[in-house]
Amino acid sequence: MSMTLYSDAVDHYSHAVRIVVAEKDIGVDLVTDSLSKPSAKILEMSPYGDLPVFADRDLVLYQPLIIMEYLDERFPHPPLMPVYPTLRALNRQWVYRVRRDWSQLVDLIQAPSSSDAEKEHGRMRLRESLMSASPIFEEKPFFMSDEFTLVDCCIASILWRLGTIGIQISKTRSPALAQYAKRLFERPSFQQSLTPQEREFPSGFVS
Template sequence: MAVANKRSTMALFSDPSDHYCHRVRIVLAEKGVTVDVIDVQNGKYPEEMLEANPYGTTPTLLDRELNLYNANVMMEYLDERFPHPPLLPVYPVARANSRQLVQRIERDWCRLADIILAAKSKPAEVTAARKELRESLIGVSPIFAEMPFFMSEEFSLVDCCLIPILWRLPLLDIELPRQAKPLQEYMERMFAREAVQASLSKFERDLR
């Protein structure tokens, strides 16, 4: 059972190298939320976080009496708690499509990134995952020429999930070819976004 949060301000326990934590930090920055971001690394978990999160995982968000420890739940909560600017469409069909895109990003791209980044992954697994991720990104690149954001006219939670993976391409040892120009232009626009810059940890800044 979650322990009541004693903090007077919102707190995010965040691994500065983790892309799931990064997506939550982007949402917080987009919303302009005042939050204490507490870096958690190398398995050194503060007692306050362990009391709030029975799984001892990051990200962990504390907001008054509420404790959250799933990145996607956090993002949707923050979008509802701080409605401006909205990061999910208003209409149910469009919202469902956005949620489904988030799930596809996780299954198709986050899964592969996790394999590449995992210390326990075998070299053959890493090579295969890197090849699959690179080819998949190249394959969808033309889509990014159709709209200013990922399959949307507005910046959304979908972009918040995708940007951390794209930011980590150097870490993943993936270089995009010239034919992926629409995706590269999308990356340039997103990386220059004020909230994305504000969301970066020192670890992430050092990647680029």
């Protein structure tokens, strides 16, 4: 059995994993499935019916961060996690904060069960949180690092979706964040990771 990544075409968690695959130039069979209506195959492989799902022979992984770290360890070049334990722990903590502070708001905004008021409140919180974090991106080319890491993979998949979830951020008011996003989006691996649907997403950064 070859390595297979089952991925939703527009889900930001699936996209983050696809960025890792592209960054490391890993040869995987990419199978598109639906997060809203998972196939019987996904329901068989994942007890929660979630995507993405990664299969490597008899190994099946169905949590995006676990998949990303597994790929980084199995295919160590280029590394997407620091070598030293202290820095690796900090990197994991930053990923946790991105998931808790930003990813969960994206999920809230996109959830069919969320009310209009909840979605608008989520947009306001996410916009303000991203803009307040803009000074962080003045210090280094990537998130708290001179090197592209798993944290950037997670953030890139969120920033690419801002326009689709009704968020606009001024390049003038948040220039460091806008430049950071531009660096991420121009990476060949990022462009390679995009699905046809994602290529049609409107930008969330405006002049």
